[in-house]
Amino acid sequence: MxxxxxxxxxxxxxxxxxxxxxxxxxxxxxxxxxxxxxxxxxxxxxxxxxxxxxxxxxxxxxQGIIEGYGVRINLEKAGFPIQAQITIKTATHDFKRFISKLDNFPEVFDCVKVTGEHCAFLKVAVKNNQHLEDLIDRLTEYGHPNTSIILSSYTQNPAIE
Structure with a gap:
């Protein structure tokens, strides 16, 4: 512009x-x-x-300050009672390949590229423990996932204060 x-x-x-x-x-x-x-x-x-x-x-x-409008979904009531944060560590070429295939992981509702030991943080929502295990198995094709179950969340969407 x-x-x-x-x-x-x-x-x-x-x-x-x-x-x-x-x-x-x-x-x-x-x-x-x-x-x-x-x-x-x-x-x-x-x-x-x-x-x-x-x-x-x-x-x-x-100006792009407001990028769009959305809806907040209660994941538990929508049938996805388990949320987890997964960090993934990949080789450079595998990370690019993983990002290009992100649509194959509908469980992922947030993915950010980060600096440090890991390449990305993923927030995921799944139906049950078996669903989470299956997701982790699928992620191993791209690198080494490390999973933490989210017990509670104390913040919502980022807000202007």
Whole structure:
């Protein structure tokens, strides 16, 4: 994306950049609590009109600050009562191959590449212990998995504070 810049003395201003002020942060907090709120209700909560809220949300979407909208799923109630974190250590070529085959692992709901001893952290949800064992067996084709069962989670989706 080309930047439209105008120089005033030594300062450069990017007119494609959306400035996050306290009202925009309040809007993000409202969306994080309930993305289905109407712009009118959000406006009442943050002290703006519905059109002003809609304009700010649209600008944040255009800038990529808001990447999309989703739903939080209770994995246990959805039939996946066991969640685990699996670290995997692979050879470089195996990691690239693993990432290209990630769609073959529907149990994986989060995968991040990391530095250090391991290559990636996976968060998985499975139906039972046998399902977890089968998943681990399938992962060994790509490297050495190390599994920890998640007993409790004290955080949810990342939130703007």
């Amino acid at each position: 080309p930047w439209k810049q105008r120089l005033y003395g030594i300062f450069a201003f990017d007119y494609n950049y959306y400035f996050m002020d306290s009202i925009s942060i309040k809007i993000l907090k409202e969306l994080q609590k309930n993305a289905r709120l109407s712009f009118a209700e959000m406006g009442r909560n943050v002290g703006l009109s519905a059109p002003a809220v809609a304009e700010r949300v649209q600008k944040m979407e255009e």
